[in-house]
Amino acid sequence: MIIGVTGSEGKLGRATADRLRADGHDVIGFDLAGPAGVGFTRVDLTDYGQALDAMLGVTARHGGLDALVHLAAIPVNGLVPDAATFDNNMSVSFHALFGAVRAGIRTIVSASSITAMGFPYEVAPPRLPVDEQYTAAFNTYGLGKVLEEQLAAQLVGWHDDLSITALRFTNVVDEGEYDTFARAAEPDYRRDLLGSWIDARDGAAAVSLALAAARPGFEVYNVAAPESGTAAPSRETAERWFPGVPVADDLGEFESLMSTRKIRERLGFTTQHDWR
Numbered sequence: 001m002i003i004g005v006t007g008s009e010g011k012l013g014r015a016t017a018d019r020l021r022a023d024g025h026d027v028i029g030f031d032l033a034g035p036a037g038v039g040f041t042r043v044d045l046t047d048y049g050q051a052l053d054a055m056l057g058v059t060a061r062h063g064g065l066d067a068l069v070h071l072a073a074i075p076v077n078g079l080v081p082d083a084a085t086f087d088n089n090m091s092v093s094f095h096a097l098f099g100a101v102r103a104g105i106r107t108i109v110s111a112s113s114i115t116a117m118g119f120p121y122e123v124a125p126p127r128l129p130v131d132e133q134y135t136a137a138f139n140t141y142g143l144g145k146v147l148e149e150q151l152a153a154q155l156v157g158w159h160d161d162l163s164i165t166a167l168r169f170t171n172v173v174d175e176g177e178y179d180t181f182a183r184a185a186e187p188d189y190r191r192d193l194l195g196s197w198i199d200a201r202d203g204a205a206a207v208s209l210a211l212a213a214a215r216p217g218f219e220v221y222n223v224a225a226p227e228s229g230t231a232a233p234s235r236e237t238a239e240r241w242f243p244g245v246p247v248a249d250d251l252g253e254f255e256s257l258m259s260t261r262k263i264r265e266r267l268g269f270t271t272q273h274d275w276r
Contacts, residue, residue, distance in 0.1 A: 001107075002026045003211070004055065004065045006045060006096055007072030009034045012111070012172050012203050016069060019204035020211075028062050030054055031072065045072055046088065051095035055103035067107040067214075068100045069207055077141045086140040093148045101155055101162065107214045109207055112149055112166040114258060115142030117222075120192035124242045129234075129251065129259035130194060132168065132220045153218040163214040170196040170224040170258055172203055173275075181275040185231040191241055196258035197229040199273035209267040221263040225271050227254045 003020055007013040008029025017027045017039070027039055034040040041061050043054045057063045073089045074080060080088070093110070100108055118125050118136045125134055137143040145168075152164040171193050173180070183189045190197065198206075206223045230237055234255050238247050263269040 001066035001211075002028065002062050002064070003067045003069060004028050004030055004062075004100075005069045005071065006030045006043075006092075007070075007111075008040065010071060010075065011174050011200050012169065013071045015200035015204040016071065016207050019201070019208050020069075023208055026062070028058070028065070045092040045095050048095045048099065052099040052102060055099045055105060065100070065103070065105050067109070067211055068096065068105050069211070070096045070100075070108065070110040072096065073111070074141075077139045082140040086144050089141065089144040090147060093144070094151065097148075097152060097155060097164070101159065106159065106161050106163060107211065108152075108162075108164045109210045109214070110148065110152060110164060110166050112168045112220065113142065113145045114168055114170040114193060114196065114222075114224075115139065116145035116149060116168060117258075121194060121241070124245050125194075126245070128238045128242065128245055128247045129255065129257045129261075130222075131259040132222055132262055149220060156216070156218045161216050163216050164218050165210040165214060166218070166220045167206055167210060168220060168222045169203055170194075170198055170222075172200050173197050174200050175273075178275055181229060184229060184275070187232075187240065190229050193229075194257040195228040195230040195234075195237060196224040196256050197275070198224050199271065202271040202273055205272075206263065206267075206269055209263075209269055213267050221267070222258055222260055223263065223269075224256050224258040224260050225274065226256055226260045226264065227252075227274060227276070228256045229275060
């Protein structure tokens, strides 16, 4: 396929573009800055005209896309004021998704986030591990992700052949960032992330699987390493962080408290990288 990747120069974007090219696809990166060449076009997605034009075709780059992977966003709260985070990310996602639909693209994979399911967990989740049925936002970045999922869920009702998959990524770790796990034995290490993490290359593999499995309709999957980023056993961690919250009887010894059961069972998701 010819696949557009927004946010192609971000940590996850670079890994995704590499993975999809390795899968045999032609990839066109869309971002505010990037390498000159046939695999990249500079696009400001806050401008709907640029977004739509990029989806329809770019001279010397592509004549139309078969699929879109939407990863572009201000990645966390705090880089700009809260309202600016929300305004930018909602606008960019609407332009990307609506533009893609208008351009006739019927396969879309979009980055959602652990922030759409309770992060930073100052309010205890209803059960552990936390699965895709739980949706709650406690900052403007997360609020945007909740609304982006709702946007996608509504858009698929407009076209019987439209597939949009939202992937709720947790903290993405690059291959050069594993030194952070030196703190894995600390009692509250990654508590705001339920102890979860994902290697960028494994996150890219989840995108590849979602594209291959795309079916009409809207679907949400958590994307995290199946095993936690903490040194202590998961049941012990759950009791320390969230006393009294129900824990699945079959929780694995080091199973992530951000559930990956759905993506593993439905898409066959596995990971190749483990901090241990």
